[in-house]
Amino acid sequence: MCRDDFADGVSFTGIKVADYLDADGAIALPDGVTLTSYLDRNVAGLGDELAYRYLDYTRGDDPVVHELTWTQLGARLRAVGARLQQVCSPGDRVAILAPQGNDYVVGFFAAIHAGMISVPLFAPELPGHAERLDAVLADASPTVVLTTTAAAESVRGFLRRHPASQRPRVIAVDAVPDSVGATFVPAVHGTDDLAYLQYTSGSTRTPAGVEITHRGVCTNVLQMILAGELDTDIRSVSWLPLYHDMGLIMIMFPALCGGHITLMNPMAFVRRPHRWMVQLARESAQGRVFAAAPNFAFELAAQRGVPQDTEGFDLSNVVGLLNGSEPVSLAAIEAFNATFGPYGLPPSAVKPSYGMAEATLSVASVPPAAVPSALYLHRGELSKGLAVPVSPDHSEGVPYVSCGQMIPSQWGVVVDSEIAAELPARHVGEIWLHGDNIGRGYWGREEETQTVFGNKLQSRQPENSHAEGAPDSGLWLRTGDLGVYIEDELYIIGRIKDVIIVDGRNHYPQDIEATVSAASPAVRSGYVTAFALSANDSGGSGEQLVIIAERATGAGKAEPEPVAAAIRAAVSRQHGLPVADVRLVPAGAIPRTTSGKLARNACRTEYLAGAFN
Known part of the structure; x- marks a missing residue:
């Protein structure tokens, strides 16, 4: 699973994908295969070649470029790993509360390399998710929090909310000098040992830490390579948050296979979608490119993703764009293909996919x-x-x-x-x-695991x-x-x-939400939640349907009554359902998970608490 040519198996280490398949072509990892064994091999074999690149767009469209070669990555892993070994015991949890960037990558892998369990989280400045971060930290009980010098003050301020006896030590990754690495002792891992905890997004319940083993993550990366017929050293561009399963799996490809990836902040994409597309085109000029994003990203890129200067803007080598993490819309894919097809994007490039944290990531x-x-x-x-x-x-x-x-x-x-x-x-x-990619269970939750x-x-x-x-x-x-x-x-x-059950019939909320999105131009398309109230909640005789819809751009002064009437009529006509209540709310009012998905359960809770009155 390290760097080789998919077709003929030529590799700088002589290892081929076929070495990890049994006689029937099924994946069969030999004992001793771990994340760190590949990292060490790549550091030794690739030296000054690029491993991770981070583009910092905080100063505008001309980004500050931060690059890590394999040699530099190895030095940083040893240094941060040695610092962790000074204050941690094997098996301790190490949480990463750092901004997006190369220091996050170093912190995540260094914790594993040092014999601890990595817990990829997010810096406290992520708006609206302080309660989730509190819950996850209480659940994982990390000994150490890894962050950066720039974020350390806000992290310490956040941790002061916890009793002093429960506060983890805070270490800034970028403040640890390379010289500390002289005392590093590589941890001995087994293939079935726990590597990291991937916390679920919490769209329907309290986040739980999925136990991902070395076998699980190595298997899932190999499954994705085989399913997509990817070159094992394929390059990539990702703005996905590194604490999310889809973003995290993207940094595994260089770690396991020896290619490289270009990273950017999620907000860099949201504010200027063309940045992602420009970088995909630049990598496409060098060879085959693979990436992943949720469905909304394809809609946004179709609307605002074409750069002003399209000279040399060629996407013909973009061979795989996984579309997952939220319900996939064919309309979004068609709009994306129509926008970028003239620039060489293959019609088969976008891959509707299904995945989940409990399966490491990819499923279908x-x-x-x-x-x-x-x-x-x-x-x-x-x-x-x-x-x-x-x-x-x-x-x-x-x-x-x-x-x-x-x-x-x-x-x-x-x-x-x-x-x-x-x-x-x-x-x-x-x-x-x-499958072997399935997580081992939920951290500290034996009954739920069973x-x-x-x-x-x-x-x-x-x-x-x-x-x-x-x-x-x-x-x-x-x-x-x-x-x-x-x-x-x-x-x-x-x-x-x-699922919304009314009069014994099942209704799927995304179907109702699509109807609401199309019912009025005053509704922000795709930003609608539909949920049911029980008789106990509503005081009625059965389940009642509630719609929360964000206002579209320019519809801030629209009278709510005609919009609500149009929504009620559309839902009645298409679904045969009465709507008990419609609330038209400002853009951004509907709660979301840390991965950006609309959180129906949280929305229902806020509605019952009077948040949308």
Whole structure:
């Protein structure tokens, strides 16, 4: 899994992808394979070649460039690792509360290299998430917090909210001199040892720390390479936050494979989407490029991502852009392709995907040569748990984008969870997963770990089972996601906890939210939450539907009554549902997770607390 040519296996170490596959082509990592074993090999073999580049756009569109070669990275890892070994014991948690940048990368890997458990988090300046950071720090109980000199004061100020006896030591990564590394002793890791805790985004519940082992992360990176037919030293450009599973996995590719990545701050992209596209084009001029982003990024880039100067703006080598982390919209992909197709972007470049922290990241994606596609499913039949395709112009048709197939050495079945039985094709059920990329469980939560990670599949379909090849005794992860297989392609229907049940019929909130977005130009498209209140919450006789919708740009003075009336009429016409309450709120008012997803459960909680009155 280090740097080689995917086709012929030529490598600076002589190791080929085939060395990690068994006779049947399944991934089989040998004992002793760890994150740190690859890091050490790359540091020794690549020397002064580039490993990580960070573009600092805080001063404008001409970024300050910070680069780390492999030699420099090795020196920084030893220095910070040695400092940690002075104040920590093996197995202690080390939280990273640093701004985006190379120091974050160094801190994350140094903690693992030194024998501790890395906990990638975020600096306290991330707005609106102080309560989540408090909860995660209490859960992980880190001995040390790694940050930077610039952020150290705000981190210490934040930690003063905790009792003095519970405050971790704060170390600034950039303040540790290389000379400290002289005392570093590399930790001895096993392939199945815990490497880091990946905290869930908390969209439907309190964040939990997923235990990711060396085997889990190494397997998932290799699965992504095989699924996308990527060069193992492929280059990348990422603005994704490094505390999020999708952003974190991107920095694993250089660590394991020996390529390089260009990083930037998420706000650098949000403010100027063309920055991401320009860097993709620059890397495309050198070779094949791979990246990932949530669906909203493709919408934003289509609107504002073309640079003013398009000379040499060629995206023809951008071979894989994973679109995941939130519901995938075919309209967003089509707009992105229409905008960047004239600049060489292949029509198959965007890859609708499905993933989750409990699986390290990647679970399913469309094949390399496939063009994104969607099916329209009958709304009424979906409410009964059946997926019946209809024509795009059907009055009851709802579009769902295909997420393709499971990545190699990953099994995914659609299950009737009440009886743990695999369902046939075109039946909606919970997605269960099995594979070496699955996390070990939740940190400190034995009961929840057993409930989520410790499931047995009681029966399989006699023909065309998606569990074929998985061991009968294997344990399965309950994802909490609803899905369906149609012609062996996976479609994500929604989250079990988000399903709205009225009069015994299932309604999927993202479907209702799409209807609301299209109901009035005063609604900010894609920034709507739909949720149900129970009889206890509402004081009524059954569940009642509530809509919270952010105002579109320029609609700040729009009268709410006509907008609410249009929303009620559209939801009644399309879904046959009465709407108990509609609240039109300012842009940014709906709570979000740290990964940027709208948080329906948090929105419901705030609504009940009167936040939108």
